[in-house]
Amino acid sequence: xxxxxHYELWRSMMSSGDLDWWQVFxxxxxxxxxxxxxxxxxxxxxxxxxxxxxxxxxxxxxxxVLVAVIRxxxxxxxxxxxxxxxxxxxxxxxxxxxxxxxxPMMVQILIMGMVIFSSxxxxxxxxxxxxxxxxxxxxxxxxxxxxxxxxxxxMEAGRSLGLxxxxxxxxxxxPQAFKAILPSLGNEFIVLLKDTSMISVIGGQxxxxxxxxxxxxxYDAMFPLIGSAVIYLILVLIFTWLQGRLERRxxxxxxx
Amino acid sequence: xxxxxxxxxxxxxAVMAFALAACSDQGNQPSxxxxxxxxxxxxxxxxxxxxxxxxxxxxxTIEPGKLLMVTNAAFPPYEMTDDxxxxxxxxxxxxxxxxxxxxxxxxxxxxxxxxxxxxVQENRHDVMLAGLSYREDRDLVLDFTxxxxxxxxxxxxxxxxxxxAGTNDELQLVDADGNVLEDIQIGVQRGTxxxxxxxxAHGTEHVTSLDNGSLAVQALINGQVDCVVIDNGPAQEYxxxxxxxxxxxxxxxxxxxxxxxxxGNTALLDAINNALNELIADGTVQRIIDKYITAD
Amino acid sequence: MIDVKDLTKxxxxxxxxxGISEHIHPGEKVVVIGPSxxxxxxxxxxxxxxxxxxSGTITFQGQEITDPKADINAIRRQMGMxxxxxxxxxxxxxxKNITLAPVQTKLMSQAEADEAASALLRRVGLExxxxxxxxxxxxxxxxxxxxxxxLAMKPKLMLFDEPTSALDPEMVGEVLEVMKELAQEGxxxxxxxxxxxxxxxxxxxxxxxxxxxxxxxxEPQAFFAHPKEQRTIEFLSKxx
Numbered sequence: 001x002x003x004x005x006h007y008e009l010w011r012s013m014m015s016s017g018d019l020d021w022w023q024v025f026x027x028x029x030x031x032x033x034x035x036x037x038x039x040x041x042x043x044x045x046x047x048x049x050x051x052x053x054x055x056x057x058x059x060x061x062x063x064x065v066l067v068a069v070i071r072x073x074x075x076x077x078x079x080x081x082x083x084x085x086x087x088x089x090x091x092x093x094x095x096x097x098x099x100x101x102x103x104p105m106m107v108q109i110l111i112m113g114m115v116i117f118s119s120x121x122x123x124x125x126x127x128x129x130x131x132x133x134x135x136x137x138x139x140x141x142x143x144x145x146x147x148x149x150x151x152x153x154x155m156e157a158g159r160s161l162g163l164x165x166x167x168x169x170x171x172x173x174x175p176q177a178f179k180a181i182l183p184s185l186g187n188e189f190i191v192l193l194k195d196t197s198m199i200s201v202i203g204g205q206x207x208x209x210x211x212x213x214x215x216x217x218x219y220d221a222m223f224p225l226i227g228s229a230v231i232y233l234i235l236v237l238i239f240t241w242l243q244g245r246l247e248r249r250x251x252x253x254x255x256x
Numbered sequence: 257x258x259x260x261x262x263x264x265x266x267x268x269x270a271v272m273a274f275a276l277a278a279c280s281d282q283g284n285q286p287s288x289x290x291x292x293x294x295x296x297x298x299x300x301x302x303x304x305x306x307x308x309x310x311x312x313x314x315x316x317t318i319e320p321g322k323l324l325m326v327t328n329a330a331f332p333p334y335e336m337t338d339d340x341x342x343x344x345x346x347x348x349x350x351x352x353x354x355x356x357x358x359x360x361x362x363x364x365x366x367x368x369x370x371x372x373x374x375x376v377q378e379n380r381h382d383v384m385l386a387g388l389s390y391r392e393d394r395d396l397v398l399d400f401t402x403x404x405x406x407x408x409x410x411x412x413x414x415x416x417x418x419x420x421a422g423t424n425d426e427l428q429l430v431d432a433d434g435n436v437l438e439d440i441q442i443g444v445q446r447g448t449x450x451x452x453x454x455x456x457a458h459g460t461e462h463v464t465s466l467d468n469g470s471l472a473v474q475a476l477i478n479g480q481v482d483c484v485v486i487d488n489g490p491a492q493e494y495x496x497x498x499x500x501x502x503x504x505x506x507x508x509x510x511x512x513x514x515x516x517x518x519x520g521n522t523a524l525l526d527a528i529n530n531a532l533n534e535l536i537a538d539g540t541v542q543r544i545i546d547k548y549i550t551a552d
Numbered sequence: 553m554i555d556v557k558d559l560t561k562x563x564x565x566x567x568x569x570x571g572i573s574e575h576i577h578p579g580e581k582v583v584v585i586g587p588s589x590x591x592x593x594x595x596x597x598x599x600x601x602x603x604x605x606x607s608g609t610i611t612f613q614g615q616e617i618t619d620p621k622a623d624i625n626a627i628r629r630q631m632g633m634x635x636x637x638x639x640x641x642x643x644x645x646x647x648k649n650i651t652l653a654p655v656q657t658k659l660m661s662q663a664e665a666d667e668a669a670s671a672l673l674r675r676v677g678l679e680x681x682x683x684x685x686x687x688x689x690x691x692x693x694x695x696x697x698x699x700x701x702x703l704a705m706k707p708k709l710m711l712f713d714e715p716t717s718a719l720d721p722e723m724v725g726e727v728l729e730v731m732k733e734l735a736q737e738g739x740x741x742x743x744x745x746x747x748x749x750x751x752x753x754x755x756x757x758x759x760x761x762x763x764x765x766x767x768x769x770x771e772p773q774a775f776f777a778h779p780k781e782q783r784t785i786e787f788l789s790k791x792x
Contacts, residue, residue, distance in 0.1 A: 014499075035339075036339035037339065038339055040340075041339065041340075041341055044341070113371065114371060114374050114375075114378070118374065118375070118378035118380055119378055119379055119380045120380070121324070121365055121380055121381070123365075123367065151637075151639070153635055153637055153639040154639060154641065156602050156633075156635070156639065157633075157635065157639035157640075157641070158641075158653075159602070159625075159628065160600055160602060160628055160631075160632075160633035160702075161628070161629070161652075161653035161657075161701070161702070161705060162625050162626070162628040162629030162653060162657050162705060163625070163652075163653055163656055163657065164625045167656050171641075171652060171656065172641050172643075172652075175643050176641075176642065176643050179643070201368055201371070202367065202368075202371060203365060203366065203367035203368070203371065205341070210341070212330070212467075212468070212470075213329070213337040213341060215470045215471070215474075216329070216330045216332065216336055216337065216468065216469075216470050217332075217336065217337065217338075217339070218497070219470055219473065219474075219493075219494060219497035219498055221470065221471065221474045
């Protein structure tokens with residue numbers, strides 16, 4: 001069956017209203033995804049979406065770990081031995097987390113795109129940077145929560161054996177905290193993946209931009225938008241599955 | 257206000273100082289200081305050009321040898337994307353012709369309309385062509401070229417809906433008896449002149465601003481708005497593509513479409529104006545418009 | 553070996569230790585008893601600075617450990633500590649639990665540490681558990697491993713913080729057995745416990761703490777036979 005032929009045929013019949021519902025469905029589907037290889041536009045969009053997510057995730061995790069470690073180290077200082085520099089770093093981290101968590105993602109993207117990087121034309125990178133900075137604040141709180149929730153006896157046991165703070169964190173606290181926070185981290189990753197859709201407002205060329213371009217050419221909003229939604233859903237489901245496997249694997253070590 | 261803006265910017269910038277460097281390395285970030293070496297002081301020496309454009313002063317562009325144009329490619333037929341994601345339409349072709357005259361390579365970025373307005377002021381882009389109507393308040397922050405097309409804003413309604421008859425002197429929508437339609441919802445494209453006119457005429461609560469014209473038309477089809485006020489060019493396309501819509505005979509308003517550069521960038525403005533006027537004089541502009549808008 | 557002078561500790565406004573001065577000699581097995589909330593665990597935890605004293609000084613082998621300049625990590629390496637809730641590292645095998653600190657503090661190479669771990673495990677009869685994870689062990693086994701883990705650092709002093717309180721009754725014996733052997737080998741020990749039998753049998757000295765002070769102390773036989781203070785008599789009548 002020649003899809004392109006039927007598409008041309010039925011499309012010309014559409015305004016007369018003589019088509020069955022499935023024929024209309026086919027025409028709109030073909031127009032939204034297949035005509036002139038439009039699926040490639042979505043594919044490129046998905047590529048950018050994944051790329052931006054990966055960039056933002058890396059930056060977010062680096063920032064998050066840094067902030068979480070600074071804030072935890074500051075909170076766990078022995079009383080009476082406060083380090084001034086650590087206090088300053090802690091203050092910067094608290095301001096950062098407060099600003100990022102206290103303002104909407106969309107506003108941050110607009111500020112970054114139109115005020116701070118108002119002269120950069122690398123819209124996608126600015127978007128990735130914004131998302132990474134945003135994600136860092138949430139990752140920091142997730143990690144900090146994980147470090148705080150761990151039995152303080154673990155830290156005490158490490159220190160009582162003569163390990164220093166950093167060794168105890170590295171070998172004992174962080175590996176355990178990582179396992180505990182993995183579900184929250186996965187959740188943050190999913191949020192991040194979906195939030196990339198917002199960078200199109202400052203000119204990021206990702207999946208939603210591709211869908212909007214197709215809408216502008218076909219004057220039909222339904223199929224490109226629902227198609228994008230399905231693509232996001234599939235990406236999230238794939239990731240959730242991978243995350244589940246990783247969690248099961250980590251659990252093997254302590255429950256046998 | 258400005259100080260506030262800077263302060264916030266500073267705070268955020270402090271947090272991500274290191275990332276900033278990484279980004280600007282990757283990006284082909286232009287230097288925003290206009291003190292770069294003049295790139296193409298003289299216009300093209302095209303042999304068939306009757307008279308070379310007389311740029312009074314030497315102009316500079318943000319990136320040497322390039323003309324950075326910004327637009328919002330959701331405004332057919334003035335600008336739209338093709339199926340490979342390239343920006344095409346009347347404005348890109350006119351811009352290409354101008355760039356050729358000036359001996360520059362044209363680079364087009366497609367971003368939101370209101371972001372594009374900011375972008376020229378922030379010297380991220382040299383020039384904006386986006387079916388941009390001349391307005392006095394825009395003239396305060398941008399410098400406009402001469403007019404290259406007439407923008408007619410029209411009203412799209414659902415076929416058979418005869419509640420709207422036209423507009424009065426205050427740009428309010430009226431019925432056949434000339435009474436102002438109080439209880440009406442108008443769809444417009446965000447950041448356009450149509451949005452502003454409708455908002456001041458009917459109040460913001462009666463105006464729904466959508467990110468682009470397609471979405472506004474979709475809202476009309478869905479019955480979320482009673483009509484859409486939009487430029488005639490794209491309106492024709494929308495109506496052709498969506499059976500059941502029609503354009504009212506009565507125009508909403510007529511405006512001048514101009515290109516715009518940053519306020520005070522007189523050298524570049526003059527250069528573009530010279531090139532544009534030559535293109536208008538030799539009929540190039542009209543040919544481009546006719547290619548996209550079949551006369552009727 | 554350890555000299556404590558005018559030690560006080562308060563959490564906020566709550567005074568937990570109220571001026572403790574005590575000396576512990578090498579080879580002593582000091583058993584600290586007292587009602588809950590008397591400050592005995594806090595006292596023990598101050599000895600290796602898991603709790604920072606509010607005031608007072610603690611000197612270990614001539615070095616003042618409460619001095620802010622003291623290398624607390626180096627000092628802790630010479631003091632083993634066993635916790636009520638074992639605090640084994642659940643993400644590591646038993647062998648790794650034991651060898652982590654000696655290797656990371658450069659006390660031994662990994663091979664030496666493995667060798668030492670095997671020898672210690674053999675001593676407590678848990679050799680075959682070397683590659684198991686803590687979650688697979690019983691409470692008594694975990695606590696024996698915890699003792700071994702502390703011993704792997706070759707400490708000069710062992711601190712026990714209620715080592716049998718979290719155990720099922722039938723497992724208390726196996727842990728106390730290991731502690732007794734350790735005592736017989738001459739290890740200096742400070743033990744906070746509710747096991748009066750252990751105190752009587754193994755201890756060389758019993759400290760009775762109440763309300764942040766050491767109320768009375770004596771050799772075990774004398775202490776249990778002739779308590780002097782009213783609070784001590786009341787306490788012993790309840791636990792014996």
